[in-house]
Amino acid sequence: MGKIILTGDRPTGRLHIGHYVGSLRRRVELQNSGNFDEIYVFIADAQALTDNIDNPEKVRQNVIEVALDYLSAGLDPDKTTIFIQSQIPELCELSFYFMDLVTVSRLQRNPTVKTEVKMRGFNESIPVGFFTYPISQAADITAFKATTVPAGEDQEPMIEQAREIVRKFNSIYGEVLVEPEIMLPDNSACMRLPGTDGKAKMSKSLGNCIYLSDSSEEVWAKVKGMFTDPGHLQVSDPGKVEGNCVFTYLDAFCKPEHFEKYGDRFVGKKVSFEFHDLDQVKEQYRKGGLGDMMIKQFLYAVLEDTLAPIRERRAKYEQDIPAVYKMLQEGTAKARAKAAQTLEEVRKAMKINYFDDEELISEQSASFAAKYNKQ
Numbered sequence: 001m002g003k004i005i006l007t008g009d010r011p012t013g014r015l016h017i018g019h020y021v022g023s024l025r026r027r028v029e030l031q032n033s034g035n036f037d038e039i040y041v042f043i044a045d046a047q048a049l050t051d052n053i054d055n056p057e058k059v060r061q062n063v064i065e066v067a068l069d070y071l072s073a074g075l076d077p078d079k080t081t082i083f084i085q086s087q088i089p090e091l092c093e094l095s096f097y098f099m100d101l102v103t104v105s106r107l108q109r110n111p112t113v114k115t116e117v118k119m120r121g122f123n124e125s126i127p128v129g130f131f132t133y134p135i136s137q138a139a140d141i142t143a144f145k146a147t148t149v150p151a152g153e154d155q156e157p158m159i160e161q162a163r164e165i166v167r168k169f170n171s172i173y174g175e176v177l178v179e180p181e182i183m184l185p186d187n188s189a190c191m192r193l194p195g196t197d198g199k200a201k202m203s204k205s206l207g208n209c210i211y212l213s214d215s216s217e218e219v220w221a222k223v224k225g226m227f228t229d230p231g232h233l234q235v236s237d238p239g240k241v242e243g244n245c246v247f248t249y250l251d252a253f254c255k256p257e258h259f260e261k262y263g264d265r266f267v268g269k270k271v272s273f274e275f276h277d278l279d280q281v282k283e284q285y286r287k288g289g290l291g292d293m294m295i296k297q298f299l300y301a302v303l304e305d306t307l308a309p310i311r312e313r314r315a316k317y318e319q320d321i322p323a324v325y326k327m328l329q330e331g332t333a334k335a336r337a338k339a340a341q342t343l344e345e346v347r348k349a350m351k352i353n354y355f356d357d358e359e360l361i362s363e364q365s366a367s368f369a370a371k372y373n374k375q
Contacts, residue, residue: 002036002037002038002145002147003035003036003037003147003148004036004037004038004039004040004144004145004146004147004148004178005027005030005036005038005039005040005041005146005147005148005149005150006040006041006042006140006141006144006146006148006149006180007023007027007040007041007042007149007150007151008041008042008043008044008085008140009043009044009066010044010045010047010048011043011044011045011048011059011062011063011065011066012048012052012058012059012062012204013062013065013204014062014065014066014069014204014211014212014213015065015066015069015070015073015211015212016202016204016209016210016211016212017193017202017209017210017211017212017249017253017303017306017307018193018201018202018203018209019069019212020073020212020306021185021193021252021253022151022152022185022192022193023150023151023152023185024069024070024073025073026150026183026185026186027039027041027075027080027150028073028074028075030150030183031074031075031076031079031080032074032079036148038081038144038338039079039080039081040080040081040083040144040146040335040338041070041075041080041081041082041083042082042083042084042085042140042335043063043066043067043082043083043084043085043328044085044140045059045060045063045084045085045086046085046086046091046092046136047085047133047136047137048062049086049129050127050129050130050133051120051127051130053127053129063084063328064321064324064325065213067082067324067327067328068213068314068317068318068324069212069213069314070082071313071314071317071324071327072212072213072310072311072313072314072317073212073310074310074313077327077330077331081331081334081335082327082328082331083328083331083332083334083335083336084328084332085140087332087336088143088332088335088336088339090143090336090339090340090342090343091136091139091140091143091339092139093343094139094142094143094339094342094343094346095132095135095136095138095139097346097350098135098138098139098165098169099132099135101165101168101169102134102135102161102164102165106161106164107131107132107134107135110134110157110158110161111157112134112154112155112157112158113131113133113134113157115154116130117130117131133158134157134158134161134162135161135165137158137161137162138161138162138165138166141159141162141180142162142165142166142177142178142180142342143338143339143342143343144335144338144339144342145177145178145338145342146178146180147178147180147181148180148181148182148183149180149181149182149183150182150183151182151183151184152184152185152192153184153192154192154201155182156182156184159180159181159182162180163179163180166178166179166180167179169346173346173349173350174349176345176346176349177342177346193248193249193252194245194248195208195209195245196208196209196210196222196223196225196226196227196245197227197245198226198227198243198244198245199227210222210223210303212307212310212311212314213311213314214307215311216304216307216308216311219300219303219304219307220300223246223296223299223300223303224293224296224300226245226246226249226296226299227244227245228244228245228246228292228295228296229243229244229292232292235288235289235290235291236288236289237288238286238287238288239285239286239288239290239292240286241282241285241286246292246295246296246299247282247285247295249299249303250278250281250295250298250299250302251278253299253302253303253306254278254302255302256277258298258301258302258305259275259276259277261301261305262298262301262302281295281298344356
């Protein structure tokens with residue numbers, strides 16, 4: 001059995017650096033590693049509609065935004081199949097069959113569903129499509145026989161439910177589906193990057209994001225306004241690193257080469273930024289003597305080192321949108337062929353492939369023929 005990756009994002013807005021460090025950066029690394037036989041990355045527009053059904057234009061417009069973010073971050077259509085979820089009807093059919101394998105109470109216990117319902121204030125008015133998202137996600141994963149799903153830790157309950165569905169299906173119908181494993185970020189700071197306000201996970205709906213497509217000026221404005229340590233009023237004051245957004249972001253993005261590249265750029269009135277690694281910076285900040293603005297300037301330089309090339313590639317793709325749609329169409333066609341193959345196996349295992357089951361037709365023909373021959 002081959003090693004196959006499946007992952008994706010909802011097109012409800014542009015992708016931000018939380019997406020990047022949580023999964024997108026890793027996808028590019030995995031794509032270029034050569035360790036996987038197939039890689040599928042999809043734009044989950046059908047899932048996005050479950051809580052945006054009254055605003056389809058929002059989803060429609062953001063499909064291209066997400067596609068541009070994918071390409072500009074480094075996903076290569078020659079190595080990774082990029083497709084649009086709604087254009088593969090086989091996924092809907094798989095979801096329909098999987099609904100018979102999951103109880104309402106099990107869906108209600110799913111921690112991710114509970115969190116999302118509370119965050120959106122659905123209560124009893126939750127759309128059925130949104131409520132059954134773990135089932136449709138299981139269909140997305142199993143349709144491509146995915147062995148690996150790169151995702152953040154908040155998706156672990158969803159992947160576990162997909163595994164449950166696979167086990168139950170296989171126990172009833174035979175070994176058809178593949179049980180997936182989640183691949184979490186290897187940097188703990190990337191698992192749940194906070195928003196620039198420091199109060200919650202980075203989220204489009206909360207307006208506390210730095211987007212991959214933000215201009216240099218927008219990035220600096222957001223970094224400059226980031227939450228740090230409210231008790232660090234003077235440069236000389238000891239500061240707290242824990243819960244300080246600037247240091248969380250540095251944990252996620254800073255590399256040793258950044259100190260060689262930018263370390264001598266920032267010089268304050270009482271201290272120069274002459275450090276060799278992030279641990280030294282943290283130690284000095286805890287003791288006092290490092291101002292928040294100096295740390296923010298360093299973070300901005302670090303972020304720009306990542307975002308500037310992404311921004312440059314995006315500008316090139318934006319100049320040929322028809323080519324981007326053609327790429328999506330070709331990727332979707334390839335993905336649909338794979339999903340159709342899996343669905344054919346599922347129908348056969350469930351014994352609902354009536355028109356393709358020549359043995360069934362032959363046996364029933366013989367049975368009814370024997371009945372009339374006796375007469």
